[in-house]
Amino acid sequence: MPRATLAVIFGNRDFFPDKLVTEARRDILSLFADLDIEPVLLDESATKLGGVETWDDAKRCAELFRQHAGRINGILVCLPNFGDEKGVADTVKLSGLNVPILVQAYPDDLDQFSVERRRDAFCGKVSVCNNLRQYGFTFTLTDLHTVHPLSASFRQDLERFLGVCRIVNGLRTARLGAIGARPGAFNTVRYSEKLLQASGMSVQTLDLSEVLGWVQRLPEQDARVDKKLADIKAYADYGSVPPPSLVKMARLGVVIEDWMDKNDLVATAIQCWTSLQRNFGVNVCTLMSIMSERLLPSACEVDITGVVSMYALQLASGSPSALVDWNNNYGDDPNKCVLFHCGNWAKTFIPDAAIKTAPILGTTLGEGKHLRRDGRSHTIRPGHLRPRQHGRYLWHDPDLRW
Numbered sequence: 001m002p003r004a005t006l007a008v009i010f011g012n013r014d015f016f017p018d019k020l021v022t023e024a025r026r027d028i029l030s031l032f033a034d035l036d037i038e039p040v041l042l043d044e045s046a047t048k049l050g051g052v053e054t055w056d057d058a059k060r061c062a063e064l065f066r067q068h069a070g071r072i073n074g075i076l077v078c079l080p081n082f083g084d085e086k087g088v089a090d091t092v093k094l095s096g097l098n099v100p101i102l103v104q105a106y107p108d109d110l111d112q113f114s115v116e117r118r119r120d121a122f123c124g125k126v127s128v129c130n131n132l133r134q135y136g137f138t139f140t141l142t143d144l145h146t147v148h149p150l151s152a153s154f155r156q157d158l159e160r161f162l163g164v165c166r167i168v169n170g171l172r173t174a175r176l177g178a179i180g181a182r183p184g185a186f187n188t189v190r191y192s193e194k195l196l197q198a199s200g201m202s203v204q205t206l207d208l209s210e211v212l213g214w215v216q217r218l219p220e221q222d223a224r225v226d227k228k229l230a231d232i233k234a235y236a237d238y239g240s241v242p243p244p245s246l247v248k249m250a251r252l253g254v255v256i257e258d259w260m261d262k263n264d265l266v267a268t269a270i271q272c273w274t275s276l277q278r279n280f281g282v283n284v285c286t287l288m289s290i291m292s293e294r295l296l297p298s299a300c301e302v303d304i305t306g307v308v309s310m311y312a313l314q315l316a317s318g319s320p321s322a323l324v325d326w327n328n329n330y331g332d333d334p335n336k337c338v339l340f341h342c343g344n345w346a347k348t349f350i351p352d353a354a355i356k357t358a359p360i361l362g363t364t365l366g367e368g369k370h371l372r373r374d375g376r377s378h379t380i381r382p383g384h385l386r387p388r389q390h391g392r393y394l395w396h397d398p399d400l401r402w
Contacts, residue, residue: 002038004073004162007065007099009091010041011083011128012051020119021049024080024106027149035158040068052087062094072099074165076158077139078149079105082124089131100168101139102161103129104154107146122146140164163316170315171308172200175264179256180208180271182302189269189303196304203304204263208271212280214255220247228253235290235347236385237354245282249383252280253287260296267307269299272342277361283383286355288344292320299323300344320346343384350385358384 008028012021025044032039042050042064047057065072075097077088092101105121122145132139142157176196182189193203218225229250232238238246260268268291272284288298297310297320306323313321322345330336342358361384 003036004165005038005040005068005071006032006165007068007072007075007095007097008039008041009061009075009077009088010049010051011077011079011081011085011088011124012048012053013082013084013124014053016081016119018049020080020106021051024078024149025050028076028078031149031155031158035155037158037162038071040065040072052091053084054087055090058087058090058094061091062096065091065095065097069095069097072097073169074100074102074161076161077101077103077128079103079121079124079128080119081106082120083128085124085127085131088128089135089137092132092137093135100161100164101132101137102142102157103132103139104142104149104157105146107144107148166315166318167312170266171312174201174266174308174311176201176203176304176307176311177260177263177265177268178203178205178302178304179211179268180206180275180302183271183273183275186273186301186303189301189306191305196308201308204265206259208275211252211255211259215248215251215280218251218254220251222251222254224254224258225250228257231290232286232355235293236286239354241355245383248280248282249284249286252282252284253290256287256291265296267297267299267311269302269304269307271302272300274361274365277358277365283343283358283361285343285358285384287383289346289353289385292322292344292346293348295320297321297323298344300342320348322346322349345385347385353385356384 010021010024010028012018022044025041028041029039031037042052042057042061044050046060046064047053052058052061065075075092103125105125106119108119108122125145129139129141140161142154144153147154147157196203225247229246232246232249232253256268256270259265268288270284270288276282276284288300291298292310295314297307297314299307299310300323303323310321310323322341324339324341324345326337327340328338330338342360343356345353347353
């Protein structure tokens with residue numbers, strides 16, 4: 001299966017050399033083959049050299065795109081010469097596609113600035129983009145106004161655009177899970193389900209009491225619990241964790257995983273501070289870390305918009321993401337800060353991790369303890385993921401390095 005499928009529009013204008021379109025077609029097909037991208041483009045016999053110039057060309061190209069609409073991730077507009085701005089905009093409109101658009105224009109070579117090789121794509125790109133804007137279409141530009149498709153610069157443009165396609169198309173159909181209620185003190189994570197739905201994102205809610213009830217009814221001997229327990233043990237150092245706490249985490253993990261599978265959820269936001277610790281006796285950090293590592297991002301405190309950001313970053317990079325606090329200044333360095341999180345970092349960020357108790361929660365609940373409603377003191381079980389040795393995580397700008 002190819003990485004992506006892009007519809008390609010070759011703009012053309014009749015008084016420019018036809019061979020420029022043929023050369024552009026060859027360049028794009030070569031690049032796509034190298035990057036494992038599947039093209040959807042007019043055959044050279046369908047219109048003049050497979051380009052789009054007239055209203056009839058636009059109809060033919062749009063019909064082709066409609067036939068493959070279910071698998072097209074984005075549109076590349078390629079301008080080997082000035083192109084016909086109306087032909088490009090009409091094609092997009094008639095196709096009915098609602099996907100990201102990248103506009104590329106070939107550079108002129110001053111050594112070949114003759115009638116036989118002159119492109120004028122520098123100007124044509126301005127006209128095409130103006131028409132796209134008039135028609136109400138948003139689009140992405142290349143870093144350089146004109147750039148050759150086989151250059152390193154355009155390859156970077158295209159890779160970035162593929163990330164845009166993954167984000168846009170992924171978020172439009174995202175189904176998100178909200179487990180529990182937002183803690184009263186966390187106003188910063190308030191959100192509107194209606195606004196998210198207007199952008200295509202659905203939120204499936206689940207009361208935390210339902211989760212805890214399902215966990216209680218799930219036998220410890222269930223084969224799924226054994227499998228989840230093995231996953232946890234294989235994921236991080238669990239040497240300091242009492243066996244009953246590991247089983248609790250495994251049962252909770254099975255319940256969350258089952259619910260996500262049944263509802264086709266791609267991400268979750270889970271109530272934690274401090275209901276789970278007080279009422280269930282373990283943290284959910286390790287399970288959230290495992291999910292994020294497996295590209296099912298999970299955010300704390302029912303932070304749905306936060307997990308949307310995590311999912312978008314994951315779609316862009318194809319790797320796990322993290323949502324953390326920009327917690328402290330780093331001395332006098334204005335370009336650094338200390339990043340912190342309770343412990344649900346994906347293992348990608350802390351490969352040498354261990355499951356421990358949560359020391360900050362311990363300052364209010366008592367280190368290693370929590371209070372039940374009957375007032376008796378009980379051991380609070382681990383589930384918090386952190387580095388084996390004390391350390392801080394730095395975010396450095398502008399280099400953006402960990």
